Amino acid sequence: MEGRDEICEWLRREYDLVYFKTREEAVMRILSVVLGVLEKLAVKASLDDLYLEDIAYAELLLKYAKECLER
Known part of the structure; x- marks a missing residue:
């Protein structure tokens, strides 16, 4: 499993959070x-x-x- 910082970085890259106007939009x-x-x-899951x-x-x-978004 990846470390927490690596996951946070992946989330930032994957969802490019800078393009959201508000933190709430990013969370949603x-x-x-x-x-x-x-x-x-x-x-x-049943399979x-x-x-x-x-x-x-x-x-x-x-x-x-x-956690990343709350920083």
Whole structure:
């Protein structure tokens, strides 16, 4: 698993947070992406235990995103 700082940097690059006018817009964008991923993974979770790890990882990314945005 990547370190916290690496995840924060990835989030900044991936979602280019500088283009959002407010912190709230950035948070909403990240939340919508993560929720979309979680919904897709939840459907597949019953088929393969590996997806449960993906869901946990997505939840962890969401936690780190929140921490990064609060800085």
